[in-house]
Amino acid sequence: MRYGLPRSPSPSPVRRQPRRTSGFGIPSDSESEPEEPLSDVDHTPSSPSSLSDSVCFDSDGEAPVISSSTRREPRSPAERRHVEETVAAIRLRTRHYDPYEEWEKQTHKDALRTARKEQAETLLETHEQCAKRRDLDLHTLAAKHDYQMAEVQKLLSTLKLRQHSELNQLRIQWSEQDKAQQERIERVIRIEEENHRKKLEAERKKREEEERQRKLEEERRLAEEEKKRQEEEQRQKQKEAEEAAQRVKDEVEREKRASLAAAEKRRIVLGITSPEEDWIHARETLKNLKAGPMKTVKANQALRPQWNAIRRQITPKIGQLTQDPATIARITSQIYELVHPQQGLPPLYLASLSSLAKAILLQAETEVTAEKKSAIPLALVTASLLERLPIFPDIFFAKLVQRAGGWPVPSVIPSIDVGGIQWEEAARKKAMGYRVSSGEQESTGDYVTRIAGMMRVYFLVMAAPVAKPLDNMFRLPRYWTYFSRMMNDERLLSTAVAAQLLYAALDVGGMEAKYIWGKQWVKLLELLYEAATVGIGGKSDTLLGGQTPEGKAACVRVQLEIENIVRSP
Numbered sequence: 001m002r003y004g005l006p007r008s009p010s011p012s013p014v015r016r017q018p019r020r021t022s023g024f025g026i027p028s029d030s031e032s033e034p035e036e037p038l039s040d041v042d043h044t045p046s047s048p049s050s051l052s053d054s055v056c057f058d059s060d061g062e063a064p065v066i067s068s069s070t071r072r073e074p075r076s077p078a079e080r081r082h083v084e085e086t087v088a089a090i091r092l093r094t095r096h097y098d099p100y101e102e103w104e105k106q107t108h109k110d111a112l113r114t115a116r117k118e119q120a121e122t123l124l125e126t127h128e129q130c131a132k133r134r135d136l137d138l139h140t141l142a143a144k145h146d147y148q149m150a151e152v153q154k155l156l157s158t159l160k161l162r163q164h165s166e167l168n169q170l171r172i173q174w175s176e177q178d179k180a181q182q183e184r185i186e187r188v189i190r191i192e193e194e195n196h197r198k199k200l201e202a203e204r205k206k207r208e209e210e211e212r213q214r215k216l217e218e219e220r221r222l223a224e225e226e227k228k229r230q231e232e233e234q235r236q237k238q239k240e241a242e243e244a245a246q247r248v249k250d251e252v253e254r255e256k257r258a259s260l261a262a263a264e265k266r267r268i269v270l271g272i273t274s275p276e277e278d279w280i281h282a283r284e285t286l287k288n289l290k291a292g293p294m295k296t297v298k299a300n301q302a303l304r305p306q307w308n309a310i311r312r313q314i315t316p317k318i319g320q321l322t323q324d325p326a327t328i329a330r331i332t333s334q335i336y337e338l339v340h341p342q343q344g345l346p347p348l349y350l351a352s353l354s355s356l357a358k359a360i361l362l363q364a365e366t367e368v369t370a371e372k373k374s375a376i377p378l379a380l381v382t383a384s385l386l387e388r389l390p391i392f393p394d395i396f397f398a399k400l401v402q403r404a405g406g407w408p409v410p411s412v413i414p415s416i417d418v419g420g421i422q423w424e425e426a427a428r429k430k431a432m433g434y435r436v437s438s439g440e441q442e443s444t445g446d447y448v449t450r451i452a453g454m455m456r457v458y459f460l461v462m463a464a465p466v467a468k469p470l471d472n473m474f475r476l477p478r479y480w481t482y483f484s485r486m487m488n489d490e491r492l493l494s495t496a497v498a499a500q501l502l503y504a505a506l507d508v509g510g511m512e513a514k515y516i517w518g519k520q521w522v523k524l525l526e527l528l529y530e531a532a533t534v535g536i537g538g539k540s541d542t543l544l545g546g547q548t549p550e551g552k553a554a555c556v557r558v559q560l561e562i563e564n565i566v567r568s569p
Contacts, residue, residue, distance in 0.1 A: 275411035275485055278473075282401035282409075283418045283431075285394050293350035303348050310348075311355045313338055318359045321377040328377050332384045340389060353392050356385070357399035361454050365403075368453035372507075375453070379460030386461070386470050393471035400458060404451050405433030407501060408458060410486050444496060448550050452500045459508040479509055480517065483524055493536050499545030499554035502528065506561040514565055522566060529562045 075083070273281075297303045317331050317338075339356055341349040360382055367374040386393050400408045413432050416422055423431070433451060435442050442450075461470075462479050469475060482505065492498045513521045531537075532544040532555050544558060545551030 272481075273472075275406075275409045276414070278409045279401065279406055279411045279414075280418055281394075282398045285398035286402050287418070289350065289354055289395060289398065293347035294354060296347040297351040300347075303351075307348055307351050307355070310338060310352045311359075314352075314356055314359050318363050318378070318381075321363075321374075321381060323373070323377055328380050332381050335381070335385060336388055339385075345391060350391065350395070353389065353395045354399065357392075357396040360396070360457070361399060361403050364454045364457040365450045366453075368456055369449050372456065375456045375460055379457050379464055382457065383461045383464035383466055383470065383474070386474055387466050387468060393473060397471075397473050400454060403433060404454050405431060407433065407451055407455060407497060410482065410489070410492055410498075410501075412489065412491055444548060445550050448497050448500050448554075451497055452504050455501050456504045456508060459505050463509045463512060476509075476516070479505070479513060480521075483528075487524070487527060487531075490536050490542070493531055493544055494542055494546050496545050496548045496551030496554060499532075499551050499558055502544075503554055503557040503561055506558065506565065510561060510565045511568060514568070525562050525565060529559065532559050532562075 297307045314335060317335055321328065321331060335356065339349070339352045360378060363378055364375065368378070382396070386396060397408065406413050413428060417427075417431070426436075429436075429441065434447060435450075458474075459479070461474050462476050472478065483502075486492055486498060486502065510525075528544070534540065536542045536544060543555060545555035
């Protein structure tokens with residue numbers, strides 16, 4: 001077998017010639033021992049394991065017992081010599097002395113000694129520099145203190161001079177005040193003497209005036225008696241004239257009441273309603289819907305799931321509308337089949353109509369605000385459903401009034417609700433169409449845009465082609481009624497919403513109205529143009545749309561739209 005030991009990990013500066021080894025890797029006896037003696041460390045084994053490299057024992061550390069029957073034969077001289085050479089080579093390897101490692105150790109010691117010396121010199125130099133800097137800082141601080149002391153002395157001198165000057169000035173002021181006070185006292189004395197003289201003179205004149213007044217009073221009494229007699233005669237004549245005028249006025253009033261009664265009868269015969277009646281009808285329809293069918297469906301455990309299922313199907317169908325006529329017809333038929341009643345008007349049908357109207361108006365608030373053309377398919381579907389579904393016109397108009405306030409009528413919200421109930425501020429704002437989000441009311445711009453989107457759909461429904469006439473609220477004559485009502489109420493015209501809605505109405509049906517009503521429509525547009533340019537009722541301080549940025553922008557759009565309509569052939 002062959003024995004070998006690893007070399008030192010760090011190469012020595014000078015390596016001797018490699019030893020010649022025997023065939024088993026063991027140095028021969030001809031090689032000489034190292035000239036330098038080994039140190040004590042070299043004589044000591046590196047670890048206990050090096051002593052046991054030549055002999056192997058069991059894990060428990062006890063030497064194996066060799067029986068007499070297995071004893072080996074004595075080695076030959078050549079074998080003993082080979083073993084001795086191997087042992088000698090192993091000892092030589094374990095006691096090897098490496099000059100490079102000794103040089104490296106000495107170099108480390110010298111470097112450490114040099115570093116310590118340099119550190120001591122650096123620390124000494126640092127201490128000297130700190131001492132010099134400390135002396136310089138103390139000198140600078142002392143100079144600064146001297147300069148500050150001089151400045152303080154200079155400031156104190158200035159303050160003393162100022163104080164002396166102020167004291168002199170105060171003495172002069174005090175003397176002037178004393179002099180002025182003395183003059184004021186003397187002047188008061190002179191005034192009092194003059195007042196006393198005047199008082200005596202006034203008493204004398206008063207006695208003379210009383211005598212003169214007594215004479216005048218006598219003359220006045222006589223004149224008043226004559227005047228009263230004349231006034232009584234005049235009053236009697238005026239009373240007779242007023243009675244005659246009252247008789248004439250009563251006659252005119254009777255004729256006027258008779259004329260109004262006849263006009264009211266004609267209005268009832270023709271089916272024309274007033275703005276207040278339209279708003280009250282829509283408000284009552286909404287309240288009856290909430291208190292009747294909606295309350296019944298929400299409280300009924302059997303109807304409520306059906307109603308929720310219908311609602312969930314209506315919303316996506318409304319959202320799928322496009323400009324394609326086939327899509328419009330398909331969605332209209334699907335909604336009709338989904339909502340229309342099998343028989344009668346059950347609460348579920350009325351609740352479904354309310355959800356359908358809400359879905360259409362929500363779509364108008366969102367989609368029409370972003371793109372005006374999206375109102376056309378929505379208006380066509382709405383007109384078709386208004387034509388085919390019973391009661392839907394009343395419910396749709398009631399929901400429109402709920403979300404847009406009095407603008408679909410148009411009318412100003414009255415001071416009290418239907419039934420004589422006084423409004424609360426939050427309830428009145430809600431009835432006007434305002435929406436509250438996170439406790440804050442929507443801005444005027446958002447309110448105007450949202451109302452305009454819904455009303456654009458409403459105007460398009462009036463002009464939509466249908467097989468049979470719709471309800472009076474959705475017929476084309478309602479377009480004229482809307483403009484006439486708006487023009488008759490200055491409170492509406494002065495708001496930004498009115499200007500925006502009038503622009504939307506003109507944009508939708510202004511041209512068609514000109515073809516239908518001709519010169520009458522042009523005259524109405526002239527009045528509207530005057531309100532947008534000159535002022536409402538000729539008042540220059542009140543223009544159409546008011547003074548808000550939204551109102552001014554809408555007013556300009558109304559002017560441009562009227563000019564386009566009038567110039568068109």
